[in-house]
Amino acid sequence: MRGRHRRTSSGGTLLTALLLAAVSLSLVAGAGVGPEEGKSAFGAAAPARAEIQDPVDAAIVVDASGSLSQQDVERERDAAERIVVGEISDRSRMTVLGFASADNDRQSPVDEVCPAATLSGVAREKLSDCIGQLKRREKNEGTGTDFPSAIRQAVDRLSEGDPKMPRVLFLLTDGLLDVEDSPIYGDAKDRKANGERELKEALAEARAAKVQIWPLGFGKADDTALQKMAVGAYQGSCDNLPQAKPKAKTVKTAEAVGDALQAAFAGARCLVSDKPIKGTSPGDIKLRISPLATLASVVVSKGDPKVTVTYIDPRGKKVEPGKDRDGSTFHLTGAGKNVEALRITDPRPGTWTVRLDAPEGHRDKLASVGVQWRGALRSSITMKPTSPRPGESAVVRLRLQTRDHEAITNREDLDRLRVSASLTGDGFKPVPIPLAEDKEGGVFAGKVTVPQTASGALKVVGVLGAVGLSADHRPFPTRIAGVNDEVRAEVQVSDATVHPGKGTRFILKAENQSSTERVLSVDIEDAAPGDLTLSPREFTLKPGESITEYGTLRVGTDTDPRRLAGKIQVTDTTADGQVLHADLVTLEVVPVPSWLERMWDAYWWVIVPGAILLACLIAYGIWALRARRLRADPTGLVLRLLVPHGGGHREGSSLPVSTGGVVPYRFEVVDEDSDDPRLEPRPTNGNYQLRRGPRGGLVRMPGRAEESVRLGSSVTLPGSLVELRIEPGAGRGARDGGVLRRLVRLLDGLGGRGRSGRSSGQGGTFGSGYPNAGGTSGSGYPNASGGPTPPPTGGSSPHPDL
DSSP states (O other): OOTTOOSOHHHHHHHHHHHHHHHHHHTSSOOSSOOOTTSEETTSOOTTOOOTTOOOEEEEEEEOOTTOOHHHHHHHHHHHHHHHHHOSOTTOEEEEEEEOOOOSTTOOSEEEEEEEEEOOHHHHHHHHHHGGGOOOOOGGGOOSBOHHHHHHHHHHHHHTSOTTSOEEEEEEESSOOBOTTOGGGOSGGGHHHHHHHHHHHHHHHHHHTTEEEEEEEETTOOHHHHHHHHHHSOOOOSSOSGGGSOOOEEESSGGGHHHHHHHHHHHHTTOEEOOOEEEOSSEEEEEEEOTTEEEEEEEEEOSSTTOEEEEEOTTSOBOOTTOOBTTBEEEEEOTTSSEEEEEEESOOOEEEEEEEEOOTTSOOSOEEEEEEEEEEEEEEEEEESSSOOTTOEEEEEEEEEOTTSBBOOOHHHHHTOOEEEEEEETTSOOEEEEOEEOSSTTEEEEEEEOOTTOOSEEEEEEEEOOTTEEEEOOOEEEEOOOSSOSEEEEEEOOOEEEOTTOEEEEEEEEEEOSSSOEEEEEEEESSOTTTEEEESOEEEEOTTOEEEEEEEEEEOTTOOSSEEEEEEEEEETTTTTEEEEEEEEEEEEOOOOOHHHHHHHHHHHHHHHHHHHHHHHHHHHHHHHHHHHHHHOOTTEEEEEEEEETTEEEEEEEEEOOOTTOSSEEEEEESTTSSSOEEEEOTTTOSEEEEEETTEEEEEOTTSOOEEEETTOEEEOTTSSOEEEEEEOSSTGGGTTSHHHHHHHHHHHHTTOSGGGOOTTTTSSOOSSOOOTTSOOOSSEEOTTSOEEOOOTTOSOOOOOO
16 A cells, blocks of 8 residues: 555545545635635635646747747747646647748738647647647748737637636747838838837737736847736736746746746646756656645656656656556656656655666757646644633644645745634634744744634634645634633643554543533544544543543554644533644654564663673684684794705705695695705695694694694604704794784683793703704704704794794
8 A cells, every 4th residue: 555545546536536626615715714815725715726637728829030040949849848748737728829920911920830729638749749830930931020919819719718717828939029021010110119009909908818928038038028018918827926926037048948938837827846957868867746746747858859758756666657556647748759748646755766768879968857736735723722812812833734644844845835824703803823833843833812802703724825735624613711611621642653553642631610511522633534543532521520531542553654643622512512622743653663673672781781792702702713723823933854964964945934824834845855855835735734733833744644843843754864843933923923922822821731831942942952853952953973063044042932
C-alpha cells in the first residue's frame, strides 16, 4: 500500500473527485464570514476560487513579423508547445494565431495556425503538431506588427467558447505597434494615430468579453506599452491575489521566452510554478513535487525531438504513462516531439528524476524541465479559552495539513503560505486575526480580543492566501462564556513518537457544578478515519463531581510511518454538543523496531561493556598471533657455512636472513660438495628451512627433523663435513625488532619461559668467543692447528637474542 494513500488505484480517482468537488462547492460564493476578497476561507467560500481541474479557454497569439529571426520563431514555437502540452485540464480549449500586418488588400494581418480545439488526447497532439506551422513573414507577406487585429481575432475565437470558462490571451512579440504600411488604417500620415486608437478599442472589447491579456515581450519590445495592454484588458483572475493579476513580462532574448511564458501561464491558471531546471542529455534532472500537490504537470522542453525522457518516481520506479499506480494516474503528451509533458493526478510527493538520453550527435541541446501544480490543503483550528468572555483575549492556533492529514513541516512548502484568520459572531463586525508561524513548525498562532459587544455564538475561520492552493476545513464554532460556567473540562496530551498500533496517554480533568448529570465525549477531529482513535471516549460526571481520568490516543495498526496531525476535542453531549476544550496534537509515527533494535534498547547496558570486552579479546588474540609470528621470524639472524679446512673449519659463505614476513625462511646450499659451497635464499623451493626458536634457531634440513641450534652454534649438514652456524646479526634482529619484540621478550620473561637460564654461550651475552661445532664454550674458535680462530666479522661485541 502506498505510504500516503489508503485507497486502491481504482478508488483513488473517485475519492479525489469527491474531494475536488467538495472544495469547488465550498469556494463558489462568499459566505460573509469576513475573509478578504479573493482569499480562501477554510470552511467558507472564496468568490474567485474554482474547481481544482477547471478548464480554461486560451489563445496563444504569436508575432510573425519580419523583425524576427528564424531562431526567434523556433523559440516562440517551443513556448507555445509548452502551454499546449502542459495544460492540466483535458477540458481546456486552445487556439494558436500568428500575426504581422496586412500591407495590401491580398494579405491578412492574422493567420489562424491552429483552430480552436478542446485538449482531448488526440486534439492535444494535433495542436502540438500544427504549432510547427508558425513561420516568419517575408517582405511581400506583410511584416508589420498589427496588435489590434491580432487581439480582435483572438477575442472573437475565445468568445465562441463556453462563457463560463476563463478566457486568457497570451501575446508573444518582439516589437512595438507598427501599422504604417497597412492601408486599413487610413492614409499614411494618420496610420500611427489610428493604430493606437484601434488598439485602445480592441482592449476595451477584450475587457467587455472578459478576456485577460498576458503580454510577453523580448528583444526590442516596450515593457510600458505591453503593460498598458495587460491593464487595459479584463482584470479578473482565477484568484484576486497579486500573482494572478494579468501583467506584462519582457525578457532580453528569445531564449528566455519559453520559461517566461510558462511562468505567465502558471500565473494565469493559478498554478504553483517552480523555476525550470536546465540540463543536457545524457543526464538526470531532479525536481521536487510537494505533498500539497493534487495535480502536477512536468513539462520538458528537450531542444531536440531525438531526446528521450524517462520519469522515475521518488521510490525509484519508472512511470508507465497511461497506467494507474498507487492512486496516481499518468498521461504523457508530446513524446517524440520537441516538447513533452507528463500530467500526474495525485502525484507521489518527493524527489522525482527526469532522465534524459539521446543518440550521438543529438546531445548538445540544453533541455529545460519545469513542474507546475495545483494543490489542496486541510486545516485544523482552535481557540483558547474555548469560550471566551467579551473583552477577553484569546489565542487562535491553526495547523495546515495535507489532504492525507499529514502535518506540513517542509520549509519550502510553509514559505508558500500566507495564513490569517477571522472571528465572527453575534453583536459585532468580523475581526481579522493576523497569524504567524510559531516555534512548532506548521502551526500558525495569533491573538484576538473578543469585542465587548459580543453575545451568543462565535466562529473562528482560517484564511489562506496562496496561488495554486485551496483549503477545505470546518470553522471552529463556539460561544461566549457565561458568568460562571457550570461544566469545565480540559484534556492534556503531549506530542509523541509512537509505533503503528501503539499510543500515548491523555489526561481528562473535568468538573460538574450543575445539578444534572453530564456526559462528556472526547473525540479526534481532522484526522483520517482509522489513523487516530481514543479510548475511552465517554465520561460521566455526576452533579458536583470532579474527575481526573486517563485514556489512550492510539495510532492505527495499518498506519504508515509519517507525521500525523489532528485535533482533540471535549464536548458536553448533554448541552447540544457544546465544545468545552480543543487542542492540536501531533504524533510522529515511526516503524516498529527490528529485534536487534529492541535488544539494544533493552540490554544496551550489557551489550556495550560486552562489546568492549570482546573487542579487547579479539585485539589480544590478534596481538598474540602477531607476537607468535614475530617470535618465529628469524629476520636479523645470519647463516654462515663453516667449510672443512685442514684439521678444522674456515668461515665460508654467509647469508643475512630477511623473511619479508614469510615463515619459515627457505634457503639452499649450492655446490655443497665443492671447496666453496654457497648459501642462497630460495623462498619457494629451498630444501632448508629456518625459524627462530627459544635459544636461537630451529633448522629443518633434508631428511632430518627440525633441530634447535643455539646462537653461535653450528650443526653439520647431512652427508657432509660442512657445518651451518647461526649468528646474531647487526640488523633488525639484533635491535630486537622494535617495541613489539621487546614487549614479547618481556612477557615471555615474566611467563617463566626459561630465558633467565641462558649463559654466555647459550644465546645470552657471549664471552670472548663462540662455542665450537661440538657446542662447547671456549675462548675462541679452534683452527686447523688447534689455535684460536678470530671471532666472526662484525666484531666481538655481544648481541642478545630473542
